[in-house]
Amino acid sequence: MKRLHDWEEQKAKNAMFRSMMNYLHRVETIRYFVAASRNADLHLHLEAGEALSKLFFAMDRIKHKRLWPRYIADMYALKIDHPETWRELEESNISETKNAIPFVPIGADHACEHLNKLMKVHAGLIGIYNNNPNARQRFILAAPELSCLAKEFKDRFHDVGSKAVEHHDLSPSKIRREHGTISMIKDAIQSHGNPFAVEGNMIYNIITHAYIPDEYVPQILNIDDTGQKLYEDYVAERDNWDVSLWAPVKNQNNNIYISGNNMHKGKIREKIVDLKETKDLYGRLMVLARSNRDIDQKQAVGPYEFTLTPRALFPPKWLGVAM
Numbered sequence: 001m002k003r004l005h006d007w008e009e010q011k012a013k014n015a016m017f018r019s020m021m022n023y024l025h026r027v028e029t030i031r032y033f034v035a036a037s038r039n040a041d042l043h044l045h046l047e048a049g050e051a052l053s054k055l056f057f058a059m060d061r062i063k064h065k066r067l068w069p070r071y072i073a074d075m076y077a078l079k080i081d082h083p084e085t086w087r088e089l090e091e092s093n094i095s096e097t098k099n100a101i102p103f104v105p106i107g108a109d110h111a112c113e114h115l116n117k118l119m120k121v122h123a124g125l126i127g128i129y130n131n132n133p134n135a136r137q138r139f140i141l142a143a144p145e146l147s148c149l150a151k152e153f154k155d156r157f158h159d160v161g162s163k164a165v166e167h168h169d170l171s172p173s174k175i176r177r178e179h180g181t182i183s184m185i186k187d188a189i190q191s192h193g194n195p196f197a198v199e200g201n202m203i204y205n206i207i208t209h210a211y212i213p214d215e216y217v218p219q220i221l222n223i224d225d226t227g228q229k230l231y232e233d234y235v236a237e238r239d240n241w242d243v244s245l246w247a248p249v250k251n252q253n254n255n256i257y258i259s260g261n262n263m264h265k266g267k268i269r270e271k272i273v274d275l276k277e278t279k280d281l282y283g284r285l286m287v288l289a290r291s292n293r294d295i296d297q298k299q300a301v302g303p304y305e306f307t308l309t310p311r312a313l314f315p316p317k318w319l320g321v322a323m
Contacts, residue, residue: 016198018221026055026224037107040092046075057234058227060251069235070245103167205257216255223254
């Protein structure tokens with residue numbers, strides 16, 4: 001971890017490297033949140049939840065950024081207002097588990113879905129319409145009881161030795177599949193060029209190699225800090241929750257990678273064509289070729305280089321070519 005930290009500090013001046021590492025840190029935060037449920041860890045659940053808040057605000061997830069700060073505040077308020085409930089949650093009761101295998105507990109909402117599955121018996125509510133409330137009520141009362149009877153019957157004849165004794169992701173087949181997936185991801189990244197090795201202050205799409213406009217780069221690199229500030233301002237504004245929970249929440253419209261994928265119109269030999277800024281290298285070279293632009297002066301596009309004549313040094317912005 002120290003070597004990774006030192007490597008990150010050493011390459012922090014390169015925009016493409018920072019962008020990729022920021023993405024990895026976001027994925028890491030999501031995995032912490034999942035691990036909190038799997039380990040029934042209340043404190044990690046709240047810490048990871050707060051770390052995710054900046055992403056909700058930066059990415060304009062309206063429902064999450066409206067309700068999530070209130071959820072975090074209410075959870076911390078349990079420690080003072082309802083200490084017994086807080087202690088119960090601290091004692092690994094924030095998640096539901098059915099066996100002693102590590103890393104298998106699930107969140108309360110997920111556990112409710114498992115209970116709802118008991119109602120999904122053969123045929124279920126098919127054929128029971130709103131105009132037959134008595135039949136619907138009989139089904140809702142009887143289905144759970146019938147499911148319990150079926151479960152007890154199966155458990156009576158269930159072979160104890162067939163029950164799982166380790167996590168389902170630790171089986172040899174799952175491990176081989178995971179290693180194969182990792183190799184495929186690495187090969188796909190290498191086939192498009194290693195984005196962690198790119199130097200400079202520009203960012204490009206790792207698939208199409210189209211550069212992101214310069215005015216978008218600072219917002220992309222600082223979007224986590226921007227989201228954190230928006231989250232703190234939102235909490236400060238509604239600290240006492242005097243403002244209604246359903247009061248309007250403003251969209252920030254922060255620029256991200258997809259912001260550069262805009263449609264632009266260009267004129268080629270008196271014909272109007274629609275092109276996206278993220279068209280691949282070959283598509284852009286085709287446009288240059290059809291516009292009678294010869295190739296003799298080097299220009300960089302992503303990890304590649306190609307050349308243009310002096311009259312083609314400044315192509316329209318819609319070509320997505322960085323000069």
